[in-house]
Amino acid sequence: MNKPVDPAATITRAEVEDLLYHEAELLDTWRLDDWLGLLTDDATYYVPPNDKPDSDHRFTLFTIADDIVRLRERIIRLKDPNCHAEYPPSRTRRLITNVRITGVEGDTISVAANFAIFRYRRNELPREFIGRYRYKLKRYNGVLKISERRAILDAEELGLLGSVSFLL
Amino acid sequence: MNERRNGRSNGHLVVEDRKAQSFSVNREVFVSPAVLEGENRAIFDKCWIYVGHASEIRNPGDFRTRSVAGRPIIFCRDRQGTPRALINSCRHRGAIVCREREGNARQFYCIYHGWTYQTDGKIKSIPGDDAYPASFDKTTRGLVEVPRLEHYRDFYFLNFDTDAPALATYLAGAKEYIDLVVDQSPSGRMEIISGMQEYDIKANWKLMVENSVDDYHLVSTHSTWLNYMRNSGVNIAPPKGHLLPTKGLGKDLGNGHLTTDNPNYRGRPVAKWISIYGEEAKADIDAIRKELVGRLGEARAARVADSNRNLVVFPNLVLNDGSSVTVRHFYPIGPDHMRVTAWALGPVEETEAQRARRLHAFLTFYGPGGFATPDDVTALELAQQGFAAWRDVPWSDLSRGMGKSDNEPQLHTDEGHLRVFWRRWSELMEPRA
Numbered sequence: 296m297n298k299p300v301d302p303a304a305t306i307t308r309a310e311v312e313d314l315l316y317h318e319a320e321l322l323d324t325w326r327l328d329d330w331l332g333l334l335t336d337d338a339t340y341y342v343p344p345n346d347k348p349d350s351d352h353r354f355t356l357f358t359i360a361d362d363i364v365r366l367r368e369r370i371i372r373l374k375d376p377n378c379h380a381e382y383p384p385s386r387t388r389r390l391i392t393n394v395r396i397t398g399v400e401g402d403t404i405s406v407a408a409n410f411a412i413f414r415y416r417r418n419e420l421p422r423e424f425i426g427r428y429r430y431k432l433k434r435y436n437g438v439l440k441i442s443e444r445r446a447i448l449d450a451e452e453l454g455l456l457g458s459v460s461f462l463l
Numbered sequence: 464m465n466e467r468r469n470g471r472s473n474g475h476l477v478v479e480d481r482k483a484q485s486f487s488v489n490r491e492v493f494v495s496p497a498v499l500e501g502e503n504r505a506i507f508d509k510c511w512i513y514v515g516h517a518s519e520i521r522n523p524g525d526f527r528t529r530s531v532a533g534r535p536i537i538f539c540r541d542r543q544g545t546p547r548a549l550i551n552s553c554r555h556r557g558a559i560v561c562r563e564r565e566g567n568a569r570q571f572y573c574i575y576h577g578w579t580y581q582t583d584g585k586i587k588s589i590p591g592d593d594a595y596p597a598s599f600d601k602t603t604r605g606l607v608e609v610p611r612l613e614h615y616r617d618f619y620f621l622n623f624d625t626d627a628p629a630l631a632t633y634l635a636g637a638k639e640y641i642d643l644v645v646d647q648s649p650s651g652r653m654e655i656i657s658g659m660q661e662y663d664i665k666a667n668w669k670l671m672v673e674n675s676v677d678d679y680h681l682v683s684t685h686s687t688w689l690n691y692m693r694n695s696g697v698n699i700a701p702p703k704g705h706l707l708p709t710k711g712l713g714k715d716l717g718n719g720h721l722t723t724d725n726p727n728y729r730g731r732p733v734a735k736w737i738s739i740y741g742e743e744a745k746a747d748i749d750a751i752r753k754e755l756v757g758r759l760g761e762a763r764a765a766r767v768a769d770s771n772r773n774l775v776v777f778p779n780l781v782l783n784d785g786s787s788v789t790v791r792h793f794y795p796i797g798p799d800h801m802r803v804t805a806w807a808l809g810p811v812e813e814t815e816a817q818r819a820r821r822l823h824a825f826l827t828f829y830g831p832g833g834f835a836t837p838d839d840v841t842a843l844e845l846a847q848q849g850f851a852a853w854r855d856v857p858w859s860d861l862s863r864g865m866g867k868s869d870n871e872p873q874l875h876t877d878e879g880h881l882r883v884f885w886r887r888w889s890e891l892m893e894p895r896a
């Protein structure tokens with residue numbers, strides 16, 4: 296990958312929305328290798344604990360705090376039929392709304408969005424994962440990539456949501 | 464088994480026959496509301512139940528509210544500094560008087576009629592108390608305190624039975640294994656790290672006891688986690704004749720407590736390096752090890768650092784001392800529904816880098832977003848779904864390792880330690896004459 300270029304002049308909300316909607320489709324259709332292609336080589340993925348939604352994973356026990364190495368391993372796991380919690384894969388539907396560019400600093404574009412993810416599995420309760428996304432995006436060779444994604448759940452505790460075994 | 468096909472054997476739900484080398488648990492114990500009600504009376508009202516850790520209530524006025532043994536509890540340190548377990552229910556008409564999950568309080572206030580309590584539970588004020596008859600004694604109207612609250616090395620347990628033996632007696636051999644956790648701190652002080660994992664499983668709570676120490680399931684349930692370890696450079700090849708990379712033990716610690724005790728192969732923040740931690744962590748983990756050896760001696764340090772132990776304190780506390788330390792308790796919401804709460808535990812002295820490494824290691828395996836726990840949740844829920852046929856397929860089998868002589872150790876992949884739980888459960892739930 297080449298050096299990222301200054302994005303401030305060129306970024307539009309429509310372009311960010313296109314990326315997020317495309318990402319949602321890849322995740323809902325379980326095209327997980329394609330999804331990895333949306334990420335930078337040092338991307339991170341966080342799901343903070345429900346009781347400390349705005350905390351730092353270095354000091355607080357998260358639900359998920361993946362660096363790119365573990366994220367790639369997570370995809371290997373999710374594609375494996377022995378990933379029992381997600382085999383057969385959950386049916387999910389993601390509604391992404393309230394997309395906003397909240398800042399541009401250096402080569403990093405900060406984005407906020409809301410999500411509602413509906414998840415269905417046979418013999419299980421329907422589950423609704425509601426929350427907000429916080430993204431950091433960077434542009435490489437003109438292509439917008441995800442360098443950090445943080446999925447912050449609104450629920451006070453996971454409770455009946457159970458495991459977070461698929462990608463939020 | 465045929466004579467017991469349709470129900471209990473001699474009225475018992477746990478049936479052990481040493482001669483026939485069989486051990487069976489009737490699946491009624493996982494589905495019956497009557498059994499759950501019996502457990503509430505015979506187990507949760509009688510045993511020492513984990514409520515919290517001293518580090519969660521460091522300062523006077525600090526409190527945590529949680530459900531313990533089915534009751535709403537305020538676990539707090541009163542303003543004079545004494546730890547308390549108060550029942551979170553107004554003496555007047557019952558409403559919860561502390562609604563926050565955690566914080567620091569000067570008083571507890573009931574929003575319904577305004578009764579106010581001190582942090583030691585005593586009544587502070589009752590609005591319009593001149594309307595009460597002369598016989599009404601305010602001093603007896605404080606929040607009800609759980610009769611017993613004791614700790615072992617900062618792990619606080621409560622007991623609703625005034626006549627229960629002391630906690631230290633109750634814990635029996637479990638104390639040694641709690642020591643192995645706490646000795647990881649140079650000052651003997653561990654702390655609960657911020658961030659809770661609170662999730663439900665649609666399965667009976669006793670399945671979590673079994674699952675927490677059942678190493679037989681590791682290969683079939685957690686092959687994706689083993690792959691992750693292998694991809695990270697950990698040697699996961701089992702020695703000949705074994706299911707897992709190391710040969711561990713399953714142990715009876717008395718009073719229904721039990722543990723696995725396994726030579727470590729998967730790395731430990733204290734103090735065994737693996738490549739997942741990164742090259743830069745090597746020297747730091749060497750230093751942790753050196754401190755451990757200097758303080759405890761070579762043998763004891765190796766005991767602390769080189770084994771993984773999943774400890775069950777009867778009935779519902781689990782300390783997993785593996786790739787990180789988890790404190791996990793769980794309680795029944797219904798026969799087919801439990802709530803699990805898990806925390807990470809670490810030495811208070813840890814540097815920022817050490818703490819970050821510990822938390823990273825925690826998430827390789829544990830928790831609702833980990834590489835293993837979600838598959839455990841699935842396994843337990845599938846078992847519970849199968850129990851719908853409990854009248855047709857009444858018995859679960861726990862006989863692994865029963866063919867061994869008493870001198871031969873029970874392995875972690877045997878079920879000797881699971882039988883320890885069930886024997887104690889049976890003693891309390893269906894006492895023999």
